[in-house]
Each structure stands twice: as structure tokens, then as C-alpha cells.
Amino acid sequence: DTQGVSDTEVVIGSVNDLSGIFAAVGVPAVNGANLRFDEINAAGGVHGRQIRFVVEDNGYQIPRAMQGYNKLLNRDKVFAMLLSLGTPMNTAGFKLLDPKGIPNISPLSASVQMLQEPAHNKFTGFSSYWDQVQAGVRYLAGEFDSKEICSMYIPSDFGKEISDSTKAITSSLGLSFAAETTHKPDELNFVGSLTKLKSAGCDIVTMALGVRQGITVVGTAKKLGWTDVKFLNTSAGFLGVVAAVPGGVTEGLYASAGWVDLTARADDEVPAKFMADYNAKFDKPASGFSMLGYTAADTLIRALEAAGPDLTQEAFLAGMESLSYFDALTDTDITYAADDHRGADDIVISVVENGMWRELSRQ
Amino acid sequence: MEVLQLLVSGLANGCVYGLIALGFVLIYKATEAVNFAQGDFMMLGAFVTLGLTNAEHMDLPFWVAAPLAILVMAALGYLLDFFVLRRLFGQSQTAVVILTIALGFVIRFVAGVIWGHEPQTLESPLSIGDINIGGVVLGMADVAVIVVTVLLTLFLFQFFQRTKLGLAMQAASQNQMAAYYMGIPVKRVQGLIWGLSGATAAIAGILFASKGAIDPNAGLLGIKAFAAAVIGGFGSLPGALVGGLIVGVIEPFASRYFAAGYSQIAPYVLLLLVLVFRPNGLFSQVRVKKV
Amino acid sequence: MGDALLEIKNLESFYGPIMAIRGVSLKVEKGQIVTVLGANGAGKSTLLKTISGIMDPEKGQVIFKGCEIQGQEPHRIVQHGIVHVPEGREVFPLLTVDENLTLGAYTRNDKVGVQRDREMVFDYFPILAERRGQEAGTLSGGQQQMLAIGRGLMLSPEIMLLDEPSLGLSPLLVQEIFAILRRLNAEEKVTMVLVEQNARIALDLANVGYVMEIGRIVMDGTAERLMQSEDIKAFYLGHQEAGQRDERRWKRKKTWR
Amino acid sequence: MSLLEIKEATLKFGGVVAVNNLSLSVEEGEVYAIVGPNGAGKSTVFNLISRFYQPFSGSITFDGQNLLDRAPDQVADLGIARTFQNIELFDHATVLQNLLVGRHRHRKTSLVEELFFAPRVRREEIAHREVVEEVIDFLDLQPYRDKMIAGLPYGVRKVVELGRALATGPKLLLLDEPASGLSVEETQDMRWWIDDIRKQMGITVLMVEHDMGLVSSVSDRVLALADGAKLAEGTPAEVQADPAVIEAYLGVGAV
Amino acid sequence: MRVLFKTSYNDDIRLFPDRWTLAVYAALLALAVLLPVLLDEFYIGEVTNVLIWAIAGLGLMLLTGQTGQVSLGHAAFLAIGCYTNTILIEAGLPFIVAFPLAGVITGVVGAIIAIPALRLHGIYLAIATIALSILADDIIVLLDPWTGGVSGKFPAVITIFGLEIERWTMPVRFYYLVLVVTMICTLFYRNLLRAPLGRAFAAVRDSEISATAMGVHIARTKVKAFGLSCMITGWAGALMGYYAGAFNNETFSLVISITLLMMIVIGGLGSIHGAFFGAVVVAFLPQVLSIAKGAMIGGSVAIPGLETGVFGLILILFILFEPMGLYGRWLKIRTWFELFPFARKDMFRRQKSYLKTERLR
């Protein structure tokens, strides 16, 4: 029979960062997923099975992540992985998941590698960083007639994907890639880099930085009086707190992501309910990543339902591939198919206005 | 003009490193221990202030919250020594180092539980407004950082050099037994210094948070400050400031003029260079033992 | 016999599993100079360290002016007026001579008195005055010993515990130090407990002597009486110095064993 | 030719002249003692020979070789061993291990051999141990063989330090205050040992000592030093009778 | 109570001091060999992980515990070992050649890096090695053509004379491989300790000045210590690479360096046992906590980062409880049993102790 499935239970695993430098992403996402699982478990589970969500903290370190995988696979015997965080951790994990055919659903990494071969057991929730940058730059370049494109990034696979994508779209649009700067995660002074980018005449700057750093960059540019430049974030920096920085520091910052911001839609019914429930359960305001966690859990539940009572890996994968629905929480269409393992294909471009993300365009 | 701007903001930046480095040096000067949780202390100081002053928390006026936070952190430093570190009295410094590293884990965990992991912004009057002198722009927070750091360094320097307590602290670090023989209450003196370094961390935290956002991992900065303290010659207060300034200034210049991929390693390469030529930092107090 | 200023009752101290002093009792009266003799490793330093709180006793009492002070933190004991000049110098190596002396007077607040005592120390040891700005760690061995003694004097103690004050000093200085101790005792009524390898000069100075062996007191008495004892003569004063080469292997049995 | 020859050596620390134009020579097989007031520069002379300090001027030769060409760690290779005034042992090692470090300069095995503990390593180890055990026997250190240094009485440590120096198999032994802190009884032992070291082992001894009893009973020649310069030199009796020495060092009441 | 009688110099030099000890370690080895029969895949995986950390711990212990040089940059050497091994194998060398060579190359690199670091002591060395650990990350990125940069590398399946070993599908074989390497490294370590070089290490640690006077060349000794330490660490790194199955510039981070140092201090500086005890604590404790949390409050997060926080707390308790490391505690327990029933209960009470400055060298 299938690992991780009993008559009363399905075990879902996740290797996440709950204490390291990406805890700001991992914690709300896992909370969001838990909110959804609690709902379904309270409602009797899926086909009578309760969902047990086991999360291992990797502190954003590969060795710890591998211990997490060892535990989840060999001790907890999970049925599927959900929301695992970090590109290197996920790709390392594939080595273990693939031989056993264990599905990896909606990893918290928008890297293109999340759908690497063999892809039959891999599903992502939304567009990749690559696509986000492509869409974002194309939009901004068209809108503002920009010529010089630049990039600031952390030297990691995340940063590389974004800078590579920036370079690719720049040349395909016939623009010029003017300059790039690299940064450590603990860097806090961007005057030098911004001076460099400014003197290179950048019109658009794509960013692959930590959340805190992104805020500082935009603020510093303003201080330096450099206002005729568009900073473009990806889903990694698409957070309510970024928009809500007091003093309007981040006003005018763009972001290209696979979903629509939550706080901007706080008055809509579904987001409002989610935010209220989340706040009630965790005593913290809901963020974009908590929404993402909730949606990912929801996707998984739908697939389990579609897989039917006789749960096997094949049935589940078929279930995943059969999904096609509108998700009101993220305001996107989620569709999977045999040749489409990416859920939401939309890319939403937003800008910070009055302390909130406002949707500008959707592609 | 550009160079001046880079220099000035580098100095402001360096003062933050200098402030954290002061905390390192204080502890070292009085106990010869290295507090690897100094960066986390700073983060905690910032969050305590944030918790006291931000509207969604206790909403106290900033000028009430800041001194209060400094007091809280001083008390925390003292209590930490009193309840934990004192039990390691006379044990090897490596034990203290490991303890403070582990303490960093705990502090980050606690901060994460209380304030969450998302970056937050301190509602500080210092974070608003810029000063523009002939095209060189400096934030209020930058100005505050520079002023406070210089004053604090001077004050602490005088304290160690001129007061009997300061002298006693140095004595306690050099020979605990002999310090006791002199009637110096060594443990209490060390508790005081932990309190003082807690206060320094709080000041650093407030100023740091005024310059940008903070999250529980902001303490990572401590490593660069540690490097700064070492460049200055661990154990020298002016050295901490100078080291901080050097690291702070090298950063903007490196990112302005070096190629991507190389710029971010500049501070560490500089550190290694300094150590190759001055193995004990710029203002060291290391001697060859006389036999 | 008046009341004892310092009384030790049945004291036991351990280094981990090793018992270094095994039930030592002794009395020091006000104004007395008491010397403790004993071979290497007998536990003399341990005894002084236990009195001054540097070590915790396992058993027994240290009574100073009628109060039990054993097991207190060392700085509290200094505040009672007990000063310990330790074996092996223990100066603050990175501080100057002057700063070392300043710290000697850490517990005192009378600026005038401190200044006077500093002058007194410089008077006793002119070389220290000459080197007041030098880092103590770079002084010669004997100079460090002078500094350690001078620093102890700066505390203006009621009772001094001196652990081998003559260690590494030149013969001339040894005489001077002992003259100083004699003067302090006579003029300032400083009580002293003196541990010395140089038994002759110690007994010469002291009123009362104790002999320690492997952690125990094996003999005590007035200095004169001890000086006459055959054992003391043989083992501590070195009277058989002129003995034959072969005598080395044949150790005279000590009668107190 | 003398075994050790110092010619017109000068060393200053800032304003302090620690060694002032000092010349001395130690002949093979003799016991040569240096006395002098505290701070006269006696230990500094030792440190010059050990190459811890570089003289400002002057020369030092040992066995006909220029010592100033050598690095501090090569001094032992030439056959010069020393003890320290304030005891510098390896505190977290046993007495036996301390003495074995003394054999280090005779080590012939390579890193790889040691990693695999080749038979040659074993043979050499046993040979070293034989030498060291002889030293232990000689100095009566048997009860302390496997004890850690930290925790040994002061007097024993002094002896261990002497043993470590002997284990190197030196030609010249530098002893910095070998008897300080020793009891009368132990000082006497020290005196026999120094005698044996010179007579039976044929090792030349240069020592600094304040105990004039010991100095006069073991040494052939004595140098009195003051302020880094020679005050008097001669037989123990001559030096002790020298008025300048009595004035600066011995004091009138001395034995 | 056991009393050792030594009848020849060989007794001091032997690998095991007496028969009894030999028997104990033989039993331990037998247990290690039989382990796959006794434990399931999960635990075999964990034990393998512990052993890999123990090897790395031995490497650092040699430097920090024996020679007194604190390194907070050993993750960089794990990385060098790991990358070298993979690159050599990709270049066509068989594992049986590439793996030992990877360690040796790491050792040589370590020795070369040590040369400028020789004059550094204590915290100065610590920060220099921290810088090294941080720079390693960037250097790996800059050396993209060899290292695969940020995308990293995936080590191939190990083949030793036709025998395939794959970490995830054949955990038992991989376990035996790691066990063999562990034993070799332990043996090297033990051999060094009873040879002149090991004593020179201790001499350098305790007093550079008198080591010099005994003819020990300080710099050369330190370079050797660095080299040997890095060699062992390099092997651990190569095994870690296999264990992870993938690695890139972020794998061997400063956190790993710090964890390594914590490990040997908690285990007990200066002893082989210490490296193993420390590895058990540092590598296995997080897993125990995770399992414990799962049993107590359910697997999904209740409090984010709880395990890390509790881990930190437990480490603090370890240090407070036994600042000399677990090995120190182990010795006490053993002595207690050996003396039974004569041990006093307060025999191991800590006497007050005091520190002196380390600014004098």
C-alpha cells in the first residue's frame, strides 16, 4: 500500500525555515496551511482521512534539511511534501523524493528548477521568478519607455535566476543591460551600489534581495534624490509590510508576482474572512505568504478529494492534474494538467500606493 | 561630490558597526569573553523599543520608550550575568563563547515568538527627515548615529581610563584572582559590564532600527561588527570605532567601484589584510610574555 | 593570652578529589606574627587561600574577630581587613605599576591616606617609583614581587597573609622586606601570617610558628622553641648542610610522623 | 675557546638599559653563576641566549657558532636548554609528556610515519622513554610521572622543569633561579643535582640564583651584575667579598 | 577499582592501555557493525549523519582541542573536501583514489591558508577563519566553471571496485563506508597523540614560549596541525556532500562552522571521545527535539522555531552543567564507578577557579 496513507490519516510533510533567515516566509506560510488543514480536519477530513501536517525546521541549512527529509520519509513516511522552502533544499530533496515518487507540491521557491525532470511528481503553485521578471520588465519598459535595465541581487540561485532573467528579457526587448550589483544578506548600506546604478543611468532595477534590504534600497534611493527609476520586486518581496513601511518609504515600488496582494483586498469577502480567521488563530495579521500557504493546502486538499477514496500516488497525481478552479483568495485561476504542473499562470504587477499594493496589470 | 556622499554615508554606516563593536569590546575589556550574542542583543534592544513605542503595541512616546528600553536591556544584561554567566565564572572563555552563541539562538527564537518574523519598522522621530548639505544627503538617523557613537565612545573611553571602577574592570579581566585579592567584587563588576553592554546594545538597536526595518535575524550584523572590533584591535574602545568606520566606509566604495560578485567581499578581504600585517589589530593590547 | 584575632578550626579543603588540608586549626592573636612552615605541597598556600576565600573549605571554620567568614566571596574578606599577598606575584600585567598600586587601595576612600601609603611604598621600593609608568608584566621577577607586596600594603590591612614574600628577591631585599614587616608590625600593629621557605628568617621575625606536613599541622610553638627543635633544625634550617654526599639518600626520619 | 661567549651585548627597553655592554664567557664543564640585584638584567641575559630578544649590539657565540644567526627554536638544536624563573611548563599535560617534549629535537620520524604509527615511530618512542625515565629516576620524580602539571606543588614543578631541560640532552643548561621557592631540604637536593649534572653528565651550567649558599657551594665562577653591567667576576668567595657586591646586592647583614 | 601495572615502555604507547579497554572498544565496534540489523532506515541515516559530524569534529578537535587554535571557518574546508572529491570524480578518477586525494588536497590548502594565519591567536584567528567561511561562499560562486556556482553539484553514485553505494537507496552500504572512514580518522588521531607531533601540538597550545625553548618550531607545528585538521575535515565534507545529495555555495555556511565549534566544546575539548559525544548532541538532538515535539504537541508547527530555541536552551544547560564538556562528565561517572563504593558525593564539586589574561603570549 501507499506510504503515508491509512484509513484514517494522510501524512503530509514539509521541510521549512521556521527560524533562519527566511522564517519571515516559512512561518506564515505554514500557519496558513495549518489553518486550512484544521478547517478540513474539523469538517471530517478528506474521504474520512485526517490530514497530519509534519513540518521540519531547517533553519535554512542543507544538512538540517536533509535530516528533515530523512525523518519525514523514513520515520513519518509522508505521502507528499507541501510548501518546502528554499531552492537548494528542494533540489537536494528531489534526490530522495524522486526514487519513491513522492509528490512535491507548491514549494516555497519560485525557481524554474522546481519543475525539473522527472517532473511527474512536481507541482508548483504559481509562476517562476524567471517569468515574473520577464513580465515585470516588459510591462515597465512598455509603460515608461525605459532603456537601461539593471539588477541588484544576492549571489544565490534565487539572485542568479532573477539577474539572468533580467538579462534575457533586456536583450529580447532590445534594451541595454546597464549595470548590476551583488549583496550579502547582512548588508545594510546601499549608497555605493545605488550611486553606481544611478551613474549607469538605470531606468529599471530588478531586485533579488532580502525583504529588509529591499525596503532600505528604495528608501536610500529616495534620500539620494534618485526618483526617476523603477524598482521591481518579485514574489519574494511582495509583502504587505513592505508596502506599509511608515513614512511612505516604499511608495512607488513595483512588484511582479503570481498572486494579488491580500491587504489591498481586505474588504472583499474571501480575503476578509481569511484574514479574520488567521488573526483569530495566530494573533498576528495575515500576510501574503500565509495566504499562499492556505491556498497551497487548499490545492492539495482538492487533489486529494479528486483522487478518490482509494488514495495512491497515481490517483493523487491524476487528481492534481485534473484541478482547474478559480481561487478567490489569491484572485487567480489555478489550473493543472498533464503538461501543466504550474497552478496559477497569471502574473500580477503591482505598485505601492498609499501604503498598499495596487494591482496594475495582469498577464 | 559623489565621493563625499559615499564617504559620509559610509561613516554613518560605520558608526552602527562601531556601536555594536563597542558592546563586544566592553565585555572583552572587563571579562576577556566574547559575547557572540551582541548582535542579537542589538536586535532585541530594537524590538523592545519597538514594542514600547509602536502604535500597535504599547504606544508610548518615543522619548519615553527609548530610555526605558535602554534600562530594560541593561537590566537584562545584568540579570543574564547574574543568573547564567556567573555559573561559568573562572571557566574557559570558549565555554562562554559557546554559551553566548546558544543564547543568540534563544534570543532570536523569543523575538520571533513575540514580534513575528516579518520585518518591522520602528516609529522613531529619528527616521524622518534628511539633512542636505551642499548636495550631500544624510538622514536624521545617520546624524544621530554619528553623534551618539562618538559621544559614547568618548564616554566609555574616559570611564575605563579615568575611573577606579573602569580600572578595576580591566584588572578583573587580566587576573581574576588578583582582582579579588584587591577586594574588587569581580562578579559584580562583571555583571555591571554586562549591564552596560546591554544598554549599549539597546542604543545601537534603536539607532539601527531608525535607519531601516528590523527582523529577528537583524543580529547577523553582529558578525561584521565583530570584524570591525577585531580590525580596531579587540579590547580597544577607540579601536572599535575606527574599525567600524573602516568597514563602514569600505562598503559603499567597494560597491560603487568594484565589479558585481567582488564588491560584497571587500570588508572581509580588508579584514584579512589587516590581520596579515597587524595580527592583533590596529590598536591592540597583546604582549609577548616576559619570562 | 588575649582573644584571637583570627582563629581557624578544623579546616578541610579539597582540589576536586584531592584533600589538600586535613583539619587544620590555628590561632592568631592581635599584633602577632605567625609563621607557617612546611615542605613543598604541604598545603600552606592552600591554607592561606582558604582563609582569604579564594578557595571554599569543605569543613571547618575561619573566625575573624568573632565572626565566621569561611566560604565568603574573597572581596568580602578583604573588606574585613584581611589582605593576602599571594605566592607567585599575580600582578596585573597589562596595567602600569601605578595603576596596580591604585588597585591595591581599591577598597579605600581616603585619598590622602592612599597617597601617603603610595609614597610609603615608593619609599620602601624606590625602583617602583622609577618604573611607575611601566607595564607590570614587563618588570623583572623580583620587581614584580616588590609590586605585589607594595600593593598589599596599599590596602592598609589589619592582618596580612604573606605567601613566600621573599620569593625571587635578592638577599639585600629579603633583609629589607623583613625589616619592613617588622616595622609594620611594631608601628602599625599589623598582624601577620607568614608562609616562608626561608625558615630561619621567618622564625626570626615570628612570635609563633606552625609546621605543616601533608595537609596537617604537626608541630607548633613559640618561635624560640621551634628554633631549638632538632627536627626544625634538620629540615628547615639546614643544619646538616655540611653532611656527606651519601647522606642525601638517607633521609632522617621526622619524629612527628 | 669558551663554550658560550657574549661580547659587548647591549639591550634597551625604551629608556631602561637592561643589558649594558656586557661580556662574559662560560667555559666547557664549569658551573657559572650570575647574581645581582632584582632587575639587574640576569633573566634578560638568558633571554638573549634563548634568542627571545635581539641585542642592539654585540655578539653571542656558542660552540664557535654565531648564535645570533639562529631562530629561537634552533637554539635547542644546538644543545642549549633552559628553565624559566616563573615556571613555564605545559600545564595540561602529564610530567612524563612534559619531559618527552624535551626529546622533541631528537625526533626523526616523518608526519606520515607518525600518522600510521610505523614501527620506527614505536622504536624511537621507546628510546625516548628510556632517556626520560633515566631523568625521572635521577630527579626522584617517579611519584609524579603521570600527574598533570596543574596541581603539582611549586617545588615539584621546578624539578620537572629541570627534568625537561635535561631530557633535551643539552651541552649547556641555563637555570633561572633553580632554588627559589624551594625548602632548605630541596635546595640541598638541587645542589647535589647540579653537581651531578656537571660531573656525571658533563653538562655546562649557567645559572642565575639569589641563594648565595647554593651559589658558593656549586659554582666555579660567579658574575655579579648590576644595571645590566658587570659589577664583579671571580670565584664565589671573591665576589662575595667584593664591597660593591655587598653594597648593591648582599647587604651587610648577609651570611 | 582497576589498577594499571605497567611493565614496559610499550604499555604507555599501546593503542589501548589494557585488555579491558580493548574489549570495550571491540564490543563497541561489533555493535557498530551489527547496527543495520538492529535499527531501521531512519536511524541508520541518523547514525550515519552523527558519524560524519564526528569525523568533522575530529578534524576541528585536532586543531582547537590539541593545538589550541580556534577555528570558526571549518565549513570552508568541508566545502573544499566536498567539491574536490566531486570534481575529481567527474574528472574520471575512481572514488577510491579521489576520496583520499580530496582530503589530502584539502589538507594542503589548509596548510597554505594557515601560513598567513600563523601569527594570529585566539579571537583574531577566530575572526579570520570566520571571514574565510564567509568568503568561501563567494569564492564558490566566482569559481562557477568548476563548482557549478549557485546551482551547485550533485555527487555521483560511489563505486568501489564495482560495488555501488548510494546514500538514499542503499543507506546501509553508505553507513559502512562512513564507519570505515570514521575508524581510519580516529586511528590517525590516536596515533598522532602518542607520537612526538601530538605532544608538540599540546606544547604549542600550553606555552609557545617554552615549546620554542624545547626546539619546537611553532609555525611549522601549527601548519601541520592545520593541514591534518583540514585533511580530516575534507573527508567529512566529501561524505557530507554524499549525505546531502546536492550542495551549492550556501551549503557550507558559517552556521555549520559555528555548529562544529559548539560540538567539540560541548563534547569536551582535547579528546577523541569529545568529538563523538559532541556529534551525538549536535547532530541528533535537533532530531530528538523534533520527534519529541511531534509526540507532545503534534507535528505541525505550534510555535515557529521552537526546536531551535529549545536546542539553544539545552546547549546552554550543557555548558552550565559541564563547562569542560561531556567527556569531563563521562570521566567523572567512570571514576565514580571505579571507586565504588568509596566515592564521596562531593568529590567532583567544582572548586572556585579563576582566569588569567590570554593577552600575554
Ligand SMILES: Nc1ncnc2c1ncn2[C@@H]1O[C@H](COP(=O)(O)OP(=O)(O)OP(=O)(O)O)[C@@H](O)[C@H]1O
Ligand atoms: N590546582 C590544584 N589542583 C589539584 N591539586 C592541587 C592544586 N593546587 C595544589 N594542589 C595540591 O594540594 C597540595 C597543597 O598545595 P599547596 O600549594 O597548598 O602547597 P604549599 O605548601 O603551599 O607548597 P609550596 O611550597 O609548593 O607552595 C599539594 O599536594 C598539591 O599537589
Ligand SMILES: Nc1ncnc2c1ncn2[C@@H]1O[C@H](COP(=O)(O)OP(=O)(O)OP(=O)(O)O)[C@@H](O)[C@H]1O
Ligand atoms: N619586555 C620588557 N619591557 C620593558 N622592560 C623590561 C622588559 N624586560 C625586562 N625589562 C626590564 O629590564 C630589567 C632587567 O630585567 P630582568 O628580568 O633581566 O631582571 P633580573 O635580573 O632577572 O631580575 P630578577 O632577579 O628580579 O628576576 C628590569 O628593570 C626590567 O624591568
Ligand SMILES: [Mg+2]
Ligand atoms: Mg605554596
Ligand SMILES: [Mg+2]
Ligand atoms: Mg629574573
